[in-house]
Amino acid sequence: MKKAMDADVVVMGLGYIGLPTAGLIASKGIRVHGTDVNPSVVETINKGEIHIVEPDLEGLVSYVVKNGFLKADRKPVKADVFLIAVPTPLKGGHRPDISYIESAVTSLAPYLKKGDLVIIESTSPVGTTEKVAEDIYSLRPELKGEITLAYCPERVLPGKILYELEQNDRVIGGLTEEAGEKARDFYSRFVKGNLHVTNARTAEMCKLVENAYRDVNIAFANELSIICDHMGINVWELINLANKHPRVNILKPGPGVGGHCIAVDPWFIVNSVPDTARLIRTAREVNDAKPEYVAANVIKKAARFKDPTIACFGLSYKADIDDLRESPALEIVERLAKHRAGRILVVEPHLKALPDRLKALPKVELSTIDESLKEADIVVILVDHRAFRNIDRMLLREKLLIDTRGL
Ligand SMILES: NC(=O)c1ccc[n+]([C@@H]2O[C@H](COP(=O)([O-])OP(=O)(O)OC[C@H]3O[C@@H](n4cnc5c(N)ncnc54)[C@H](O)[C@@H]3O)[C@@H](O)[C@H]2O)c1
Structure with a gap:
């Protein structure tokens, strides 16, 4: 009862x-x-x-x-x-x-x-x-x-x-x-x-495999973006053309992989079978290394300016959410601030205050789209939030633009 x-x-x-x-x-x-x-x-x-x-x-x-x-x-x-x-x-x-x-x-x-x-x-x-x-x-x-x-x-x-x-x-x-x-x-x-019933071990592995599959495919796109940088090829145009092939579907590169799932779950497989899950481990390493690569690129470009103001658009790990877990955008901003690459204006419409990780760092402020576009020398797009899609391109004309999302 x-x-x-x-x-x-x-x-x-x-x-x-x-x-x-x-x-x-x-x-x-x-x-x-x-x-x-x-x-x-x-x-x-x-x-x-x-x-x-x-x-x-x-x-x-x-x-x-x-x-x-x-x-x-x-x-x-x-x-x-x-x-x-x-x-x-x-x-x-x-x-x-x-x-x-x-x-x-x-x-x-x-x-x-x-x-x-x-x-x-x-x-x-x-x-x-x-x-x-x-x-x-x-x-x-x-x-x-x-x-x-x-x-x-x-x-x-x-x-x-x-x-x-x-x-x-x-x-x-x-x-x-x-x-x-x-x-x-x-x-x-x-x-x-539909509800698909199986045994517990298969269901546990199924979740891990779904995210490992995504991670490996994103790693391919991320590695490609770095290869293209080295070879002077526009990766967005390249992927668009390669995807005209009826059986090719390359994903979009980005500043890295974040979130509580794709950036984490593949390690659960690697941890269980470290000697066998070689591709899955490498994909994780490729994606984990991308924020450092993006930050180094911004730092290199910022060095051309005297006291650069760098507007970083987006902090969350993906578009239109406030979740910062494992966010590559957050890691990039942190790296720029620690390196004292310039004054950093963070534009994140989903946050009312900077996260603690950034609050303690010098010359980092939360800003708005309008304010940051007025003041920035360099604009770095880190997240493709809907709010950023309508930015007037004319306002970016005089800026050095680094778009990690192909916005
Ligand atoms: N967020 C996603 O999109 C997503 C998607 C698929 C799977 N998952 C998985 O779902 C699980 C939960 O993720 P989440 O994003 O909801 O996490 P979360 O951090 O948003 O929420 C977890 C909550 O659990 C509470 N908690 C911690 N220990 C507890 C305990 N002993 N008893 C009761 N409450 C406790 C925390 O206070 C927190 O509020 C994780 O395993 C995650 O990998 C998350």
């Missing part, structure tokens, strides 16, 4: 993935209890507000909180399904850090009961679901064989999360066949995309 304070679903971690997921599930009339270790996240959500930038999310969260379908707290409650969406960053030596999953599991274990389903959505190294099962059974041995576990990776695009949460196909990896089927039933309550 359920108590009034119990929930149907507990979502552990209310960030970019957990909060939209909790909101979507709650919008189907399912009682969701969101758990986050950050008290200010809990407080914000319980006011019906959000702490991240994502289109339409605030309206959804406000609606489900007001109607009593979503509640946030620092601790879990009893429920039928426990969904884990906590961070899985890298630690030293490019090794996956699954300590957030481990501590989420420690805090949810006391609330588990016979028949519950535990789902990991955090991107995880192969074998994590098996390890989580062992951790739970070591804390609650009486539950062995009495609960089910599954892995279901998230592959949404920030900026379109609510649409993609509902519409994307999902890969579901059950630790047992029963777990896979139970997880399929659960997702069918709010996902319209």
Whole structure:
């Protein structure tokens, strides 16, 4: 018998993935209890507000909180399904850090009961679901064989999360066949995309492979852009022409690869099979080296001026979001500032203040498009935000332009 304070679903971690997921599930009339270790996240959500930038999310969260379908707290409650969406960053030596999953599991274990389903959505190294099962059974041995576990990776695009949460196909990896089927039933309550059930290890690897595939292809484009610089060839024109071939589709180069996924997940594979994943490792190294290359290029050009003002357009890791994690643009601005390449005007319409990493550095200011175009000698396009697409080209006429995005 359920108590009034119990929930149907507990979502552990209310960030970019957990909060939209909790909101979507709650919008189907399912009682969701969101758990986050950050008290200010809990407080914000319980006011019906959000702490991240994502289109339409605030309206959804406000609606489900007001109607009593979503509640946030620092601790879990009893429920039928426990969904884990906590961070899985890298630690030293490019090794996956699954300590957030481990501590989420420690805090949810006391609330588990016979028949519950535990789902990991955090991107995880192969074998994590098996390890989580062992951790739970070591804390609650009486539950062995009495609960089910599954892995279901998230592959949404920030900026379109609510649409993609509902519409994307999902890969579901059950630790047992029963777990896979139970997880399929659960997702069918709010996902319209197809649900593909497999085992947990394949589902874990599937997420990693999707991002490694993207990383390798981006590395090809990034390496090509450097080769073209050396050979005096316009890489954008070259790619456009090469892509006229019916079976060639070269991606766009950029200032590097950022974000919490593509820049991180391929290392999970490399870490598991370091001697075999040679191409995947090299792609990571090529992409990781690109910000340094871009910064060196700007520094070289800035040396032509006496006291140059450098406008850096964009700080986030990709267009139209505020997420700075692993952002190559942020690394480039930091390198320019540390090198004292000039006065740096950062134009980032999605931020109200400079991030701490830049605040401490000399001669770096947050600026606007208009202000920076008035004052800059050099304009470096680091992110292709929509807000930058309509810049009047006439205003760039007198500037030295370095466009890493082909805007
Ligand atoms: N952001 C994306 O676009 C994206 C896409 C696909 C997959 N993922 C994966 O999803 C997972 C979550 O990523 P995110 O972007 O939502 O991270 P995030 O940092 O935005 O949110 C994670 C939240 O978990 C909370 N948290 C940490 N430890 C906790 C614990 N023990 N119990 C409860 N809450 C805890 C944090 O306070 C934070 O609010 C990661 O594994 C990530 O790789 C993210």
